[in-house]
Amino acid sequence: MEPDILELESFLPYRLYRLADTVSREFSRIYNERHGLTRPEWRTLSGLGECGTMTATELGEQSAMHKTKVSRAVAELERRRWLTRTPDESDRRVEHLALTKAGLAAYREMVPLAKAFERELLGRLSEEERTAITRGVAALEGALSAT
């Protein structure tokens, strides 16, 4: 191992990114091929499906998206009539977002597929490998949030 050379193949930031990219690409078929959703749209749907009613800001925090992404995703889901906006009573800048029946239906349809995807992926690993990835990811998350 030469000192002034970086082995990309074993460099953690690169490996993480490539891994996430591959997984994410595979997974995107579930929301993209089926419904033509983008990732921000999927995350918005997913966030609202999970939490019920949220504001755009909350959505951004919950799903780690830039507010412009949220804004655009919300606009598109509204255009599809998958969500509605309700103005806040006390603060007129704020809107409360919630899925419509159609949005909820799409969400409910995709949740089992998403779970199956994850299960299948983890199913290819041994029990120890599963604990390893789970613990490792959690540890890194902790290390980064503690900044």
Add this chain to the structure above:
Amino acid sequence: MEPDILELESFLPYRLYRLADTVSREFSRIYNERHGLTRPEWRTLSGLGECGTMTATELGEQSAMHKTKVSRAVAELERRRWLTRTPDESDRRVEHLALTKAGLAAYREMVPLAKAFERELLGRLSEEERTAITRGVAALEGALSAT
């Protein structure tokens, strides 16, 4: 844990992506703030620095980039005079890419920073956590490549 709800916060594809995104963003400062490189440009530089001479196709495989990204990154590094192209003798479609002195200098300057970044990141973890993330990532890589 309701059956028809997906917890984004504990959904592996999401966590992986967010993690890689955060790490990658942090790391990009090393090549972006310092030299104004994009990620594809950094990977190209890094690939050539590590392997010496490569073709564009090889670069794409080694660093998991789409060929248009490679093409653009190579064009930009060439414009900076950080790499040169040498036509292949026997196959005139192919070009062999290699770093110039200036390119190599930039690479050599960044390698220790990259290594320090990784060391510092892993340094925030315990010994067991480090083995966990390493094993876990390797396991997933294996599971995905085996497809």
Add this chain to the structure above:
DNA sequence: CAAAACTGGTTTCATTTGTAACCATCTAAA
């Protein structure tokens, strides 16, 4: 109360990206 500072959310603009079409060259089959 008025001005300044801040916050939720949208829009604009430039950059990055992916898909597909595209050259040029090479290889294999008829």
Add this chain to the structure above:
DNA sequence: TTTAGATGGTTACAAATGAAACCAGTTTTG
């Protein structure tokens, strides 16, 4: 050979993205 397909690499075009400016409304402060 000649032609049909592959392959290395670039380019054109549309879509996705991020930074910064922006608007409307809210809070703070003098």
